[in-house]
Amino acid sequence: MGLWGSWSMMRALLQDKENWKRHIMLDKWTGLDPPGGIKLRAAQGFDAADFFITGYWIWNKILENLATIGYDPTNSFTAAYDWRLSYANLEVRDQYFTRLKMHVEMANSISGKKAVLISHSMGGQVLFYFFHWVAAKSGGNGGDDWVDKYVDSWINISGCMLGALKGLPAVLSGEMKDTAQLNAFAVYGLEKFLSKEERADIFRAMPGISSMLPMGGDAVWGNETWAPDDTPDQEVSYGKFLNFKNQNTSTGYRNLTVQESLGYLYNTTEDWYQNQVQTSYSHGIAHTKAEVDANEEDPAKWINPLETRLPLAPNLKIYCFYGIGKPTERSYYYRHSDNPLSKLNITIDTGLTQANIDHGVILGEGDGTVNLLSIGYMCNRGWKYHRYNPAGVKIKTFEMPHEPDRFSPRGGPNTGDHVDILGRQSLNDLILRVAAGRGEEIEENVVSNIGTYAERVKVFEEDEYLAEKRREEQEKEKGKEEGVRNKLERKAEEVLEKLEKVARDEL
Template identity: 85%
Template sequence: MSSLRKRAQGTQSETALARTPSPEKAEDGRLESVSKIVDSKLSHKYGDKHGGQHKTRKRRNGFIFFLGGLFGIVVAGFFARQSDLIEFPELGDLSMDSLMDVLPAGFVRDVRDLARGEREAVNYDSFSVGLNLLSQGVKANHPVIMIPGVISTGLESWGTTNSSTQYFRKRLWGSWSMMRALVLDKEGWKRHIMLDKYTGLDPPGGIKLRAAQGFDAADFFITGYWIWNKILENLATIGYDPTNSYTAAYDWRLSYANLEVRDQYFTRLQMYIEMGVKTSKKKVVLVSHSMGSQVIFYFFHWVAAESGGNGGDSWVDDHIDSWINISGCMLGALKGVPAVLSGEMKDTAQLNAFAVYGLEKFLGRDERAEIFRAMPGISSMLPMGGNAVWGNSTWAPDDMPDQNVTYGNFLNFKQINGTNKYRNLTVEDSLSYLMNTTEDWYQDQIKGSYSHGVAHTTAEVEANEKDPRKWINPLETRLPLAPNLKIYCFYGIGKPTERSYFYRTPESPLTSLNITIDTSLTQGNVDHGVILGEGDGTVNLLSVGYMCNRGWNMHRYNPAGVEIKVFEMPHEPDRFSPRGGPNTGDHVDILGRSSLNDLILRVAAGKGDDVGESVVSEIRTYAERVKIYEEDAYL
């Protein structure tokens, strides 16, 4: 492995804005009306700076084919997008014969082109943010505990039965060993990576995967694809090390309740925080990303509850100084619905026919949906708030005034011969459809672990504090009673993000799926059946922004008056940098953004008062339209 860290191929920075619309005519003008509205909205607000993206896209399809064929791009695509293309000696004794069905003809050439482009790109110094702040007297102060997002943490095999010994202490998620296992032993890899469908815990037969621990657990996804590494580098420059910082990695496949049942995760997190306070005499700063923010919100309830950590209502105020919420999908991720419904999302829908063939050959839609469903942690990100947040068949809060087709129709079905086999479905309808068409074991897992509604009164919120199923949902439960706690919401904006979908019945009579994304529909910002809206490329703006900008301003959701600061980060990628450079707003790549690292270090150093607010999107306008209101007694 070269000493140069070769970063992953390209953010799709406003790809949809730059793409030439397909000449295909949308039925009844419906597709065209959606395209023009969304295109106009995003282009007007954030600009179209990346006309050269079309050229990059052709090369990218080869990369997606490679990763899709090896381990199912949908899994990595859920929150980490495509991986870096780098040297991979870890593949060991893989023969060329075993790779013939995996590698497209131009793959090696594409790797070389990417590496050459990366060397020529503007390369910013990973340590520069920390060194600059150190020169201003900014130094380590509060202990820092980091909670990664979904799929970020590597999963190691600790089983010692015959089927597992070959993988002992090897990562079957988050390494090249994972890819090797999938190529040579796909069924074995599936048995290891999927949890027991009925218990949601380890599968039978002695299979035992556990989250990797320490900074290595989430600093890189696979060799060369950094996730938390740049934050770690900058923290180190102002004085952080393993004695005053810690990565609280977890097995993201598990439901939150089972994180405690199997791994005692929340007990350990409570102890790490208490140890940090005891050894430093200062409160802890929590830094979470994506799904990690949901984990923290759940932890706040668990640690106070008698049935959990039994810390009481004062525990958070006594131990936590600040919570830095980075790109937190507080109201879920819309792309989670097609993932568990049909094993698809934008990342798969956009593939060309050759790449789709490679993906389907290794992990078909049925298999991908099965894998996602057998990971209850993934379903923690199903959208919350129902039609009050996401809209109904005539309206959505992020619709524009001149929009003819609402985002509220989440799953859309094109008419055939003037009739619809399926009616269009809202988010609420879609979740009901999911529960009515999936296996009983999946329904039992989700209904027993999560809740997706809205509590409209203080009495409802307080009652929900006693129901662990509600603890993940900030619209049904409250922030901790911690008046001294400070919350910082940092998230990216301005990158086209999945908002709704066109679906159809599948062509194959052999599939067990009832519906699949209609990838034949492409025009403007409707990309292969995916209607794009506002967000960070992965999580929609309403999910990352609603609670921070409005929800937590309501008394029932924030009775202690916890201070909330919001700093939005527009997606302004360096067109020559595969990961977007120091000003990216991409969901994952934002962790390397210079301004984000600057803000994290200031809060950790006890200078959070220096952090201002910056809201440049329309989130506060959209939030006002959400049909959740303050109670009359607190107006």
């Protein structure tokens, strides 16, 4: 029976909610299977990846297009994972990364060619984690050259490399834009059947969801007065992530930045949740190469591209394909919860709609699910810093504006939506080019303001590296000067020799 992503899920949920919850939630302390012999696993194979439910395609269009150039289940495979698990527990329980490593090596052994890996959304984080795991002695023990040996390209579609901001209110209060913007009747029905408190409890008992808590802190997402993606006509900065219309500092309800919001989350949640998140993930920034190198030994850092590096694979090619131009959750207005029976202290202020605030949700730039800074920063700037990309991996970015067909429920061939983009015609064309070994033909296409926003992020190239580059440039210039001087000296000697010869001939 399918307990997620099928009509069976809805039937099980409606018939016996408590039983469904026992099966879908992991053990709160171990993050593994719940007690009682319950085992729920990710469906595998092409049939599991093509449609979410009947009629709602996911990978189907990409799989069909890949088939036109010769890809089928004999020379390609899907690597479905249980997104409820922390990344470390994917290996502990399912040996997921061991199996992925074996698949890639087997494909190389059969075809004699390197693999092209394709990820979408959270899958980008999973694959980034895998690159660290496969090289580490404590992981796959493949060595630093494994990726260069076995992987030709990584197609990173809509990768939430710095997390998804909507993940924080999901685990904080069981809410997000999708629930906040429901009409009053729908909200009443949802709360009666699956309350905010229950939703928050379910989300917290799925540590994989918390992998998408935002990374980079205030340096990336802004402070009380500023954010890198603020626009000139904006009244309130995005930097204040959790806002309270009526602040009361005596009770602790004050506007909070992303970094402060994470602290608030840990201070108001259970010990088991704090333990799961803080031992599995890290949300900071490594400002030096020494820090990055040290973090390669710490699996909790492996999902964070601001604390760890790309693989040492100079021949690897990364293609960042993502949508832009669809309003996306950026910050929120909260209020004190008025439900005396709820454990939740605060809830989204869904009654607040004014200016750019829609039912308590402030929208910014992105693909409708993941903010532009998360999908675009590393591809356009972060991975250009030496400490994050010491091998000089080549990266190309291709942005796709959201231009939906108003008569199509999925947006049509030019959608930039986070999920629907998988059916976009131009994305499928780009994937086919890379899969056919013609990725070098792709030209970069960056039409958003990500360049400007990324430049404002308070993450910089390391001073020591810049000083070393300056020394190298100076040595290079010095070498050029010495070369010119030596050349002039040789020329002068030649002229003197000729003059001496003329003088001797005259005598």
